[in-house]
Amino acid sequence: MADNKGNPSLKEQFWDPVAGFGVTFRTMFRKVVTEQYPKEKFPTAPRFHGRHQLNRWPDGLEKCIGCELCAWACPADAIYVEGASNSDGPDGERFSPGERYGRVYQINYLRCILCGLCIEACPTRALTMTNEYELADDSRSSLIYEKSDLLAPLLPGMEQPPHPMLLGEDEKDYYRGDYKPAATGGETA
Amino acid sequence: MTTTPDKLTDLVNVTIDGIQVAVPKDTLVIRAAEQVGVQVPRFCDHPLLAPVGACRQCLVDVPDAGNGRGFPKPQASCTLPVAEGMVVNTQVTSPVADKAQQGVMEFLLINHPLDCPVCDKGGECPLQNQAMSNGRGDSRFAGNIKRTFPKPINLSPIVLLDRERCIVCQRCTRFADEIAGDPFIALVERGAEQQIGIADDAPFLSYFSGNVIQICPVGALTSEAYRFRSRPFDLVSSPAVAEHDACGSAIRVDHRRGKVMRRQSGDDPAVNEEWITDKDRFAFAYAHGDDRITYPQVRGTDGVLRPASWPEAFAVAARGLAAAMDANAGGGSGVGVLTGGRLTVEDAYAYSKLARVALGTNDIDFRSRPLSAEETAFLAQHVVLTAPGNGGVTYGDLESAAKVVLVGLEPEDEAGAIWLRLRKSVLAGGTEVIAVAPYTSRGLSKLSARLVPTVPGDEAAALADLGDDVDGGTVILVGERLATSPGALTAAADLAARSGARLAWVPRRAGDRGAIEAGCLPNLLPGGRPVADAGARVDIATAWGVDSLTETEGRDADGIVAALAAGELGGLLIAGVDPADTTDPAATRAAIKAAGFVVALDLRETEVTRAADVVLPVAPVTDKAGTFVNWEGRVRPFDAALRNPASLPEVRILAGIATELSSLGVGAPLGLRTVEQTRAEMAQLGPWDGERNASAAVDTAVEPVEATDGLVLSTWKQSIDNGRMQDGDKYLKATARTPVALLPQDVFDACGPTVTLTGDRGSVTLPAEVGDDLVAGVVWVPANSFGAGVLSDLASPGSRVRVEGGQG
Numbered sequence: 001m002a003d004n005k006g007n008p009s010l011k012e013q014f015w016d017p018v019a020g021f022g023v024t025f026r027t028m029f030r031k032v033v034t035e036q037y038p039k040e041k042f043p044t045a046p047r048f049h050g051r052h053q054l055n056r057w058p059d060g061l062e063k064c065i066g067c068e069l070c071a072w073a074c075p076a077d078a079i080y081v082e083g084a085s086n087s088d089g090p091d092g093e094r095f096s097p098g099e100r101y102g103r104v105y106q107i108n109y110l111r112c113i114l115c116g117l118c119i120e121a122c123p124t125r126a127l128t129m130t131n132e133y134e135l136a137d138d139s140r141s142s143l144i145y146e147k148s149d150l151l152a153p154l155l156p157g158m159e160q161p162p163h164p165m166l167l168g169e170d171e172k173d174y175y176r177g178d179y180k181p182a183a184t185g186g187e188t189a
Numbered sequence: 190m191t192t193t194p195d196k197l198t199d200l201v202n203v204t205i206d207g208i209q210v211a212v213p214k215d216t217l218v219i220r221a222a223e224q225v226g227v228q229v230p231r232f233c234d235h236p237l238l239a240p241v242g243a244c245r246q247c248l249v250d251v252p253d254a255g256n257g258r259g260f261p262k263p264q265a266s267c268t269l270p271v272a273e274g275m276v277v278n279t280q281v282t283s284p285v286a287d288k289a290q291q292g293v294m295e296f297l298l299i300n301h302p303l304d305c306p307v308c309d310k311g312g313e314c315p316l317q318n319q320a321m322s323n324g325r326g327d328s329r330f331a332g333n334i335k336r337t338f339p340k341p342i343n344l345s346p347i348v349l350l351d352r353e354r355c356i357v358c359q360r361c362t363r364f365a366d367e368i369a370g371d372p373f374i375a376l377v378e379r380g381a382e383q384q385i386g387i388a389d390d391a392p393f394l395s396y397f398s399g400n401v402i403q404i405c406p407v408g409a410l411t412s413e414a415y416r417f418r419s420r421p422f423d424l425v426s427s428p429a430v431a432e433h434d435a436c437g438s439a440i441r442v443d444h445r446r447g448k449v450m451r452r453q454s455g456d457d458p459a460v461n462e463e464w465i466t467d468k469d470r471f472a473f474a475y476a477h478g479d480d481r482i483t484y485p486q487v488r489g490t491d492g493v494l495r496p497a498s499w500p501e502a503f504a505v506a507a508r509g510l511a512a513a514m515d516a517n518a519g520g521g522s523g524v525g526v527l528t529g530g531r532l533t534v535e536d537a538y539a540y541s542k543l544a545r546v547a548l549g550t551n552d553i554d555f556r557s558r559p560l561s562a563e564e565t566a567f568l569a570q571h572v573v574l575t576a577p578g579n580g581g582v583t584y585g586d587l588e589s590a591a592k593v594v595l596v597g598l599e600p601e602d603e604a605g606a607i608w609l610r611l612r613k614s615v616l617a618g619g620t621e622v623i624a625v626a627p628y629t630s631r632g633l634s635k636l637s638a639r640l641v642p643t644v645p646g647d648e649a650a651a652l653a654d655l656g657d658d659v660d661g662g663t664v665i666l667v668g669e670r671l672a673t674s675p676g677a678l679t680a681a682a683d684l685a686a687r688s689g690a691r692l693a694w695v696p697r698r699a700g701d702r703g704a705i706e707a708g709c710l711p712n713l714l715p716g717g718r719p720v721a722d723a724g725a726r727v728d729i730a731t732a733w734g735v736d737s738l739t740e741t742e743g744r745d746a747d748g749i750v751a752a753l754a755a756g757e758l759g760g761l762l763i764a765g766v767d768p769a770d771t772t773d774p775a776a777t778r779a780a781i782k783a784a785g786f787v788v789a790l791d792l793r794e795t796e797v798t799r800a801a802d803v804v805l806p807v808a809p810v811t812d813k814a815g816t817f818v819n820w821e822g823r824v825r826p827f828d829a830a831l832r833n834p835a836s837l838p839e840v841r842i843l844a845g846i847a848t849e850l851s852s853l854g855v856g857a858p859l860g861l862r863t864v865e866q867t868r869a870e871m872a873q874l875g876p877w878d879g880e881r882n883a884s885a886a887v888d889t890a891v892e893p894v895e896a897t898d899g900l901v902l903s904t905w906k907q908s909i910d911n912g913r914m915q916d917g918d919k920y921l922k923a924t925a926r927t928p929v930a931l932l933p934q935d936v937f938d939a940c941g942p943t944v945t946l947t948g949d950r951g952s953v954t955l956p957a958e959v960g961d962d963l964v965a966g967v968v969w970v971p972a973n974s975f976g977a978g979v980l981s982d983l984a985s986p987g988s989r990v991r992v993e994g995g996q997g
Binding site: 065066067068069071072082083084085098099100123124 | 304306307311312340341416417418419420422423
């Protein structure tokens with residue numbers, strides 16, 4: 001190209017500019033790929049890693065046992081959990097089957113990289129991810145999601161904890177699935 | 190962790206995994222393997238407990254037992270001593286051993302529940318770790334039907350047992366039996382139902398019960414207080430020193446996000462080995478209570494304490510102290526300093542220096558308990574500057590002594606680590622314990638102690654009569670309570686001098702011994718320098734850069750209280766003193782009220798801070814670096830566990846006051862602001878190398894006690910009682926022994942099961958029991974287990990109380 005720089009050929013003079021616009025003209029008759037977000041929202045891929053959710057058993061008890069394995073697995077140190085004791089005593093409260101529940105559960109979405117290692121670590125499938133991806137806000141504190149923000153909504157047939165175990169005698173009935181299926185499961189994804 | 194006998198005589202050559210190693214005779218194979226770097230998996234084995242071979246996890250192959258023949262089956266390496274020429278193959282080289290270990294692990298896991306995510310041990314669990322390293326990937330036991338038990342049962346108010354998780358290694362029962370001497374837990378039932386149990390009427394109440402939680406290799410024993418509070422992997426562990434007694438026990442503070450979650454025993458073979466008392470382990474909530482003072486307060490013109498800034502508080506404190514020192518301003522002329530017994534050495538040194546350079550006085554005393562002038566002299570003569578390095582008695586000496594004489598000391602209640610060491614040596618058959626005490630307490634009976642029955646106050650005579658029993662191989666341990674027995678400390682010193690026995694003084698509080706070294710006594714300057722010695726004064730004055738120091742010895746704590754009440758002293762600088770502990774609580778309260786100006790430094794709101802004119806919050810031991818000196822004289826430094834910029838060490842606070850004082854023209858500034866500077870200055874100052882304080886013979890003549898009716902009061906504080914530093918843990922408090930009055934049989938028969946004791950300060954009604962070998966004419970009650978304590982509510986120890994049948 002360097003040797004005939006000042007002396008373009010006919011093809012270069014007339015055909016090439018038109019051929020370049022060919023891409024443009026062709027694209028005018030194709031379907032546009034632009035998404036009109038946020039006016040139009042499209043579903044994500046089914047396994048998209050979105051906001052976390054703390055699931056419930058079909059009677060409304062929480063699946064989380066406060067074991068902190070998610071916090072341990074988290075490479076970004078985004079999860080903070082404190083456990084506490086369930087009790088069936090007169091003064092006690094029960095939030096989950098078994099002995100222990102998560103009294104405090106926080107995920108810091110400023111740190112979370114949505115990698116899903118916490119989901120793999122969860123021994124009770126209490127923690128799963130939804131497809132919700134709109135995780136933006138204008139303050140730090142509002143991006144630290146508390147347990148109340150993360151818990152799955154109560155579906156029909158569920159009862160707001162604390163309440164006694166309704167589906168079985170002890171937590172093993174829950175874990176083995178030996179309970180009569182109530183209305184619907186608590187998991188969404 | 191292993192303990193190997195350190196004398197290198199009688200070495201035995203063994204081959205472990207093809208590596209030749211020489212180990213001392215009678216070493217167990219499992220420890221010999223550690224010498225070549227092979228960790229054989231184990232559960233029941235613990236270096237400080239006798240071998241038992243209960244869990245069978247440590248099986249190894251022994252092709253040659255030293256006699257040319259091998260064992261036909263794998264052997265438990267934790268019960269097999271080495272023999273010359275023995276060949277051992279562990280799981281590293283021997284498929285036989287490896288297969289055996291995996292088989293044992295499979296058996297152990299048959300009934301072990303899969304609740305690791307819920308279990309408090311999860312993450313620091315030997316069973317978890319060794320199942321990963323020496324277990325099979327899966328189980329061949331189909332069906333998953335495990336033996337189950339109802340979830341945790343209480344062995345005691347603080348120890349919970351989860352029987353499903355137990356692998357019956359018997360570490361806990363062996364600890365209770367061999368170390369603590371409280372065999373209230375044992376194996377019950379047989380076969381798969383075998384479990385740890387307690388008798389229906391006897392919970393596992395031991396002052397050392399928390400140790401079984403720590404040594405349990407699975408999560409079967411858990412603590413009620415720590416249950417589900419945290420996981421091991423988000424705890425930060427900081428080494429520390431226990432602040433509840435003078436033993437200097439090494440502990441580990443586990444904290445998370447600036448809050449202490451639990452405390453575990455540290456590992457210091459020279460001091461507490463791996464054991465601590467329950468008080469050291471569980472009593473830490475006092476620093477997190479609602480009554481913690483978080484900001485300085487000064488008393489306003491309206492007479493009410495109001496929050497203040499640090500500079501303002503310093504200025505107000507300095508103005509008030511300066512006025513109190515000024516005789517012309519009315520009131521007394523001078524400031525007394527009471528430092529309590531809880532300070533670190535660095536903080537005690539700052540008080541000592543402040544008293545001398547800024548307040549110009551020797552009126553400083555760390556003792557907030559009954560004391561005597563005799564004790565003051567005894568401390569300066571026989572206690573200060575003794576240390577393990579220069580002939581001081583150590584824990585090791587207790588173990589090697591032929592006889593240990595305990596006077597005015599109930600070690601199980603007052604110094605747990607000493608008690609454990611004594612019991613270890615008694616059980617090993619080496620030591621005889623002789624107790625000069627009014628009766629054989631539970632702790633003394635577990636030491637098989639020989640009682641020298643003594644009425645409180647007669648200890649001097651009892652010691653003098655001991656003559657034949659005491660020789661050069663004897664250690665005499667005198668407790669701080671002996672201050673209330675006239676002549677007893679002198680008699681103990683005489684006895685030691687006469688017989689060649691060694692003498693050690695055991696205080697109750699962690700800061701007591703350090704306060705003596707730092708000069709928080711009216712007759713001692715820092716480093717054991719006697720106030721009366723001109724050379725010592727010059728020494729200190731030069732180091733501190735002041736012209737001269739007060740030449741006369743100051744008032745002791747009782748003297749300060751009396752001088753405040755009489756108006757001879759105008760001000761009081763008081764730190765961590767509970768009036769209820771002092772010789773005469775009512776007099777102390779009155780003195781604080783009478784004092785013209787009171788500056789109180791304290792962690793929590795107390796009756797002293799409520800009465801003070803300036804209140805300055807101080808850092809708890811978790812928030813600052815410091816040093817305790819334990820009863821041996823051993824220096825036990827520690828670093829801050831938590832970072833809390835809002836809590837200042839007392840050095841910094843006193844420096845602030847001294848600076849303000851010097852700007853008012855009173856005294857010199859402290860010249861210290863941090864713990865590090867204090868340590869450096871103390872190191873530079875060094876100990877006194879001159880004459881010991883041969884102070885004038887203190888009058889120890891026993892005042893003849895009027896033989897009135899009634900019984901002589903004997904009392905001491907139990908390990909777990911109503912102490913301020915045990916506040917906040919209801920589970921620990923529930924393990925305290927029920928307060929009872931111990932009576933001689935004849936008085937008990939006359940007065941019945943409930944008695945009312947009346948002394949010169951009040952009367953209390955308590956359930957009574959017969960003290961089996963209690964000396965006639967004596968009643969014993971715990972000192973701080975009911976009401977505001979014996980000193981406030983009843984009488985001073987050694988005085989007479991009247992005993993009557995209780996109401997109803």
